[in-house]
Amino acid sequence: MKIYMIVLDGAADRKIKILGNKTPLEKAKTTALNQLAKNGQEAMIDVIGNEITPESDSGSMALLSYDPQLYYPGRGTLEGLGTGFIPIGYHYVAFRINFASYEQDSGKLDRRTARGLSDEELQELAKEINEGVDLSKYQINFKLLAFGHHRGILCFYSKEKPLSGNISNTDPGFKKDGVWGYPVSNYEQKPQKCYPLDDTEIAKFTANLVNEFEKQTSEILIKSEINHKRIHNGKLPANYILIRDGGSQPKQMPKFKEKFGLTLSMYGQLPAEKAIADLIGAQFTFSKSLDLQLDKQFLENSAKRLIQDKADVVFIHIKGPDEPGHDNEPFHKVEAIELIDQYFFTNLLKEIQKDDIIIVTCDHATPCELKLHSTDKVPVLMSGFNFEKDGSIRFDENTAQKGNCKIQKGIDIFPYLIKKLKENSNGKNKKS
Numbered sequence: 001m002k003i004y005m006i007v008l009d010g011a012a013d014r015k016i017k018i019l020g021n022k023t024p025l026e027k028a029k030t031t032a033l034n035q036l037a038k039n040g041q042e043a044m045i046d047v048i049g050n051e052i053t054p055e056s057d058s059g060s061m062a063l064l065s066y067d068p069q070l071y072y073p074g075r076g077t078l079e080g081l082g083t084g085f086i087p088i089g090y091h092y093v094a095f096r097i098n099f100a101s102y103e104q105d106s107g108k109l110d111r112r113t114a115r116g117l118s119d120e121e122l123q124e125l126a127k128e129i130n131e132g133v134d135l136s137k138y139q140i141n142f143k144l145l146a147f148g149h150h151r152g153i154l155c156f157y158s159k160e161k162p163l164s165g166n167i168s169n170t171d172p173g174f175k176k177d178g179v180w181g182y183p184v185s186n187y188e189q190k191p192q193k194c195y196p197l198d199d200t201e202i203a204k205f206t207a208n209l210v211n212e213f214e215k216q217t218s219e220i221l222i223k224s225e226i227n228h229k230r231i232h233n234g235k236l237p238a239n240y241i242l243i244r245d246g247g248s249q250p251k252q253m254p255k256f257k258e259k260f261g262l263t264l265s266m267y268g269q270l271p272a273e274k275a276i277a278d279l280i281g282a283q284f285t286f287s288k289s290l291d292l293q294l295d296k297q298f299l300e301n302s303a304k305r306l307i308q309d310k311a312d313v314v315f316i317h318i319k320g321p322d323e324p325g326h327d328n329e330p331f332h333k334v335e336a337i338e339l340i341d342q343y344f345f346t347n348l349l350k351e352i353q354k355d356d357i358i359i360v361t362c363d364h365a366t367p368c369e370l371k372l373h374s375t376d377k378v379p380v381l382m383s384g385f386n387f388e389k390d391g392s393i394r395f396d397e398n399t400a401q402k403g404n405c406k407i408q409k410g411i412d413i414f415p416y417l418i419k420k421l422k423e424n425s426n427g428k429n430k431k432s
Helices: 031-036 056-063 075-082 119-132 201-223 226-234 256-259 271-280 296-308 321-324 330-351 397-401 410-431
Strands: 002-008 040-045 091-103 108-110 143-146 151-158 174-176 180-183 240-247 262-267 283-286 313-318 357-361 377-384
Touching: 002 056, 002 330, 031 040, 031 357, 031 377, 040 262, 040 397, 040 410, 056 075, 056 271, 056 313, 075 091, 075 151, 075 240, 075 271, 119 143, 119 201, 151 240, 174 240, 201 240, 201 313, 226 357, 256 410, 262 271, 262 296, 271 283, 296 313, 296 330, 313 357, 321 330, 357 410, 377 397, 377 410
Parallel strands: 002 313, 002 357, 262 283, 262 313
Antiparallel strands: 040 377, 091 108, 091 151, 091 240, 143 151, 174 180, 357 377
């Protein structure tokens, strides 16, 4: 028996008028997913709960049975660990960043300007910052890595100076509360000053350090030849870096095999996911970058790789549906779901064995009307020929709401599954 967990990034949504008052999952033609639904049971679950808005990392952590309210160290820490940015034996703080565009005269901020950047432009801007920013008077070193159209990771580190992740974001689109970053729908249209979230001297020092870094990077980006050319060509300049979700040392987490007696292999695009894999003793494989996530050959090959993987549990995070949610493009979201169904799930179903279990769910909802992640419940499907069926015929929010699967939160999935497998095994033993 093998267990597959397929996480459709941000696929869960709300009913949308132009889709006939259906969600994208309801609207999409999903022949393979429908087949899986008929062989299993569904539920609507809170990915984390307590009104915590999941990100892909905290959501994945919860779905793998690790409570983010106990173990989540912040996105910045996980991104830094996953890229190998955090040097051993140093004090450090790591952040997630966006390259953005800010027009001071009009007060207009575009938080994701660099989605219009080529990778060559993005890397050149990152190089200019890495070479141009000087924090030596603070006795601080830093590293900046840019990737994924507009994203990046920033790490400050020092042998001499302790650093704190308990500081505010400069990205107005996210509010920081402890280790959590909460999306803000109606935010002030300008970068924010960083300030300490406690009264310690370490937090005050780190906040001042961030503000100095922001000041120097803004000066470098404004002068950059890349941005001068973009303005000349009628494009928005990537002239500001927004920092969020700072974090430092993570807690020790129990290994997945120790918890469940099963080996785990993970496939994903995010350095934060690799960090989670390392922390829980899983094998991790980087899949293709975001812009290639809906490539037909990639989806077909991903299904084959999962089939060939020798781990007891194989986890894959497929990014495709999330970006159309952020862009309020419901038809593109439907298309993304249909492509995944046709080229990933169809090929997976051709090769799975009779005793295999397939879990399909979402790491969070990304409602098109919000263009943000939300605390909305998401559907979960537990499917297998030997799994109890509840009459479901589709995988979507409406069907899952009526399902009989007794799961309430993401952290319940694997304990529930292991319990069911033991019950089935005991039942077979009694019959024999």
